[in-house]
Each structure stands twice: as structure tokens, then as C-alpha cells.
Amino acid sequence: MAQELGIPEFEGWIRAFAAAVAEHRDELTTLDSAIGDADHGTNMDRGMAAVVAALDGGPPADGAALFKLVGATLVSKVGGASGPLYGTFFLRLAGAGGSGPWDAGTVAKALRAGVEGVVARGKAEPGDKTMLDALLPACDALEAALAAGQPLADALGAAATAAVEGRDATKPLQARKGRASYLGERSIGHVDPGATSAALLVEAAATALVPAQG
Amino acid sequence: MPRVGLVVVSHSRPLAEAAVTLARQMLTGADVAVEVAAGTDDGGLGTDAFAISEAIAAADSGDGVVVLMDLGSAVLSAETALELLADDVRDRVLLSAGPLVEGLIGAVVVAAGGADRDRVAAEALRGLAPKQAHLGG
Numbered sequence: 540m541a542q543e544l545g546i547p548e549f550e551g552w553i554r555a556f557a558a559a560v561a562e563h564r565d566e567l568t569t570l571d572s573a574i575g576d577a578d579h580g581t582n583m584d585r586g587m588a589a590v591v592a593a594l595d596g597g598p599p600a601d602g603a604a605l606f607k608l609v610g611a612t613l614v615s616k617v618g619g620a621s622g623p624l625y626g627t628f629f630l631r632l633a634g635a636g637g638s639g640p641w642d643a644g645t646v647a648k649a650l651r652a653g654v655e656g657v658v659a660r661g662k663a664e665p666g667d668k669t670m671l672d673a674l675l676p677a678c679d680a681l682e683a684a685l686a687a688g689q690p691l692a693d694a695l696g697a698a699a700t701a702a703v704e705g706r707d708a709t710k711p712l713q714a715r716k717g718r719a720s721y722l723g724e725r726s727i728g729h730v731d732p733g734a735t736s737a738a739l740l741v742e743a744a745a746t747a748l749v750p751a752q753g
Numbered sequence: 754m755p756r757v758g759l760v761v762v763s764h765s766r767p768l769a770e771a772a773v774t775l776a777r778q779m780l781t782g783a784d785v786a787v788e789v790a791a792g793t794d795d796g797g798l799g800t801d802a803f804a805i806s807e808a809i810a811a812a813d814s815g816d817g818v819v820v821l822m823d824l825g826s827a828v829l830s831a832e833t834a835l836e837l838l839a840d841d842v843r844d845r846v847l848l849s850a851g852p853l854v855e856g857l858i859g860a861v862v863v864a865a866g867g868a869d870r871d872r873v874a875a876e877a878l879r880g881l882a883p884k885q886a887h888l889g890g
Contacts (some may be wrong), residue, residue, distance in 0.1 A: 582799065611803070614833050618764075618799020620826035623833040626802065630836075711780055718825060 541690075542750045546598050549605050551747035554593065556743035559739040570732035574719040578619055579732040585626070586617035601643055606633035620717055621733060624657050624670065625740075631656030633698040643691040646748060647681050650698075655679050661716060668726065670733035676701040677741045695711035695745040702741035706734040754867035757890040758786040758812030759847075762805055762822040762831050763853065766792035774811055774856050776861040781864035788812040790834075805834035806851045809846055817870030819877055821857050845870070851855040856880030 560567070560583045567580030580662040590612045599605040606629045614626030635652030636645055653673045680701035684694035707730065714726035717733075763769035776787070788808035793799040801888050805820070809859035813817045822828050828848075847870060849856060856877035864870045 578798070583792075585795075609762050614802035614830065615804070616793075616801070618793040618797065618801070622800070622826060623802055623829035624785075627833060660832065751840070 543642055544646065544748055544750060545640050546602065546605060548748050549602050550594060552744050553587075553590060553605070553609055553749045554663065555747045556740050557617040559590045559667070559743055560587045560736060561718050563735070567732050567736055568584060570584050570730055570735055572712060574586040574722055574726045575671045576619070576718050579621060579736065580617040582617045583621055583625075583736055586613045586622060588615035589616040602636050603633045603638040606630070607664065620661070621670075621736070624661055624733075627656040627660040627673075628653040632725060643685055643694065646695075647678075647703070647714045649683055650681060650744075651678050666712060667716045668709045668712040668719060668731045670731070670737035672712070672731065672733070673702040673705040673737035673741065677737075678704040689705060692750055693744075696743075699742045699745040701741075702738040705740045706730060706738040709734045755816040755869045755883055756786070757864045757868065757870050757873045758788065758818045759857065759864060760788045760790060760805065760808045760812050761857060762800060762808075762827045762867055763789075763791040764798040764800060764823060764825075764827060768823070772857050774779075775819060775854065776857045778813070779862050785861050785864045786812045786814065786833060787861065800830035802830040802833035802837060805831055806837040808876060809834060809838060815830075815843060815845070817876045819848070819864075819870060820846060821822045821853050821860065821877060822825060822848070822849045823853050829882045831846060833858060833877075841886050847871075847874045847882050848851065849874055851877035851880045854880075865888075 554672050564580035564584040568577055571577050571579035588683040590609050593608055599608050606612035610626045610629030614622050632649045632653035636649035656669060663671050665675055677698040681694050684697040713724055714720045717724045761769045761773055769789045773787050788811050790805040790808040809818050820831050822831050831848050859880050860873050860877040864873045
């Protein structure tokens with residue numbers, strides 16, 4: 540039985556994320572209009588549509604090349620801060636995951652490296668009301684579940700649950716990074732749009748990064 | 754004489770181009786390489802790390818580049834652009850925390866006078882000083 544992930548699963552993850560972003564585009568923009576510059580959904584949708592167009596041009600050689608393509612496209616095409624943040628996430632993911640097939644440990648290591656890239660790029664901390672408030676709990680949950688011996692699919696499910704909980708927990712927080720931080724206390728009471736798209740990313744991973752049965 | 758290049762990064766191309774026009778008004782005769790990386794490729798508001806890395810490469814004559822930015826993604830995209838550059842170019846680039854308009858004007862003037870990169874960067878960083886002195890802030 541194959542327990543390794545390759546191009547079909549990686550591409551499935553990226554396409555599932557792109558579809559989720561397209562489906563939730565208006566919701567993401569509405570969330571951003573409450574506490575930001577009202578462009579998160581539009582920006583992410585433009586970026587992920589460019590990623591899908593690049594993938595439609597033909598599959599990259601391996602996982603590292605695929606995620607590098609995703610990251611390079613996002614840093615160029617998104618326009619807003621989510622471009623360099625998600626772009627750096629995928630570029631670091633590519634570097635840490637490498638060009639060979641990925642097992643569960645590779646997935647955890649690569650996701651952690653991607654999230655650390657977001658930390659380095661945005662200099663945000665937990666509780667700042669950013670995408671990290673979804674991504675950091677997701678990484679922690681994934682690593683804990685794998686350490687407890689759960690299969691990757693279950694561990695990614697736990698990561699998705701943690702990301703959604705982290706997203707919802709941004710509502711009472713006061714933003715300390717990005718445009719929303721200009722609003723001070725007025726940012727309280729709104730779910731963070733970046734944490735919302737980040738939860739979509741982890742949920743897409745839980746659906747798509749499942750080793751093929753065979 | 755050093756020829757330090759400048760790059761203006763903004764969400765808005767009209768904003769960046771107007772800032773460059775304002776700064777170039779200070780130049781008489783001497784010229785300075787000032788490149789703009791601003792807006793999305795469909796004409797909207799946004800920043801593009803690849804476009805910034807290309808602008809830096811175009812502004813670089815080997816004596817260094819100072820990059821001025823507006824806010825938010827302009828800063829994050831400029832930092833990301835550094836990762837996309839060759840090591841030798843990256844080492845010559847300085848991202849300025851100076852104010853975009855005032856910093857650019859000061860930087861253009863001293864760059865035209867043949868100042869080195871650190872001197873140009875220092876001038877960009879003190880861009881608010883004349884206004885602060887005037888207003889007592």
C-alpha cells in the first residue's frame with residue numbers, strides 16, 4: 540500500500556485550495572472590508588487563479604518544483620501582503636519537503652518550515668490576529684497526532700480542526716499586524732480574513748494530501 | 754563617483770510615478786537611476802516581489818541600491834524580492850525605513866551628488882527631519 544505522496548496529491552491540494560478560495564472569495568473580502576483594505580478575497584483569488592493556470596501548463600517535475608512554482612506565482616500575482624506571506628510559505632515548504640516522495644514526516648516537516656517562513660516574513664506572533672493563529676495550532680496538532688501514531692489522514696484532519704478553531708478564536712482579538720492594526724480596538728469582534736484563508740489551506744490539505752490506496 | 758540607484762515600491766503606480774516626478778524636479782543636469790515597481794500587472798493596487806527584484810537589478814550599476822516603500826505588502830514584497838536576487842546584488846541593496854516621498858527627494862539629491870549607498874540611505878531615513886523641525890514635532 541502506497542503511503543507516500545507525489546505530484547497528484549500535491550496538485551490536488553493546490554487545486555482544492557484554489558477552488559475553496561474562489562468559492563469563499565466574497566466572504567474573504569467582506570471580512571477584510573471590516574478590518575482591512577477589502578481586497579483579501581480578490582487578491583487570493585487572482586493569485587490562485589494564476590497558480591492554476593501555471594499548473595494547467597503541465598505538471599512540474601516533482602513536489603519541490605511544484606511548490607516553488609506556487610510560491611513564485613503568489614509573490615508576484617497576489618498584490619497584497621498575503622502574496623509574500625503565502626508565497627514564502629510555499630517556497631519554504633518546497634525547500635524543506637524536497638524533490639523526493641513525501642511521507643507523513645516530510646509533510647509535517649515541510650508544513651512547519653512553511654509556517655516558520657510566514658513567521659519570519661510577517662514577524663507576527665500568536666494572538667496578533669493573523670493567519671498564524673490558524674497555521675500554528677494546525678502544525679502543533681499535526682505533529683502531536685503523528686507522534687501519537689495516527690495515520691497522516693487523521694493527523695491532517697486534526698490539523699484542519701485546529702486551524703478552524705484558531706480562525707474562530709481570532710474574533711475577540713485586537714489586531715497587532717497589517718492594515719487591521721491601524722483600527723486598534725475597532726478590529727475586535729471580527730474574524731481575521733488571513734486566518735480564514737489559512738484554515739481553507741489546511742482543510743484542503745486534509746482532503747487532498749491522502750496517500751493513494753494501492 | 755558612485756552611482757547609487759533608487760527603487761520606489763508602492764501599491765499604486767500613479768503614486769510612485771508622481772513621487773519620482775516630484776523628486777526629479779530637484780535634479781539639474783545630473784541624473785539618477787530611479788526605477789518604479791508599483792501596482793499589479795492588471796493596473797490595480799498591489800505589490801509584486803518579482804517586479805521589485807527586476808527594478809532593483811535595473812537600478813543597480815554595481816554601487817548599490819536604496820529601496821523606498823510605502824506600507825504593508827510593499828515592505829513584505831521588497832523583503833521577498835531580496836531572496837529572488839543573486840547574492841552579489843542582494844548584498845548591495847538596502848531597504849530604507851524612510852518616508853516614501855520625503856525620503857526619496859533627499860535620496861535623489863545626494864545620489865545625484867555622487868554619495869555612496871550608506872550616505873544615500875541615511876538621507877532617505879532623515880527625510881522627515883525638515884518637516885519635523887518646521888512643525889516642532
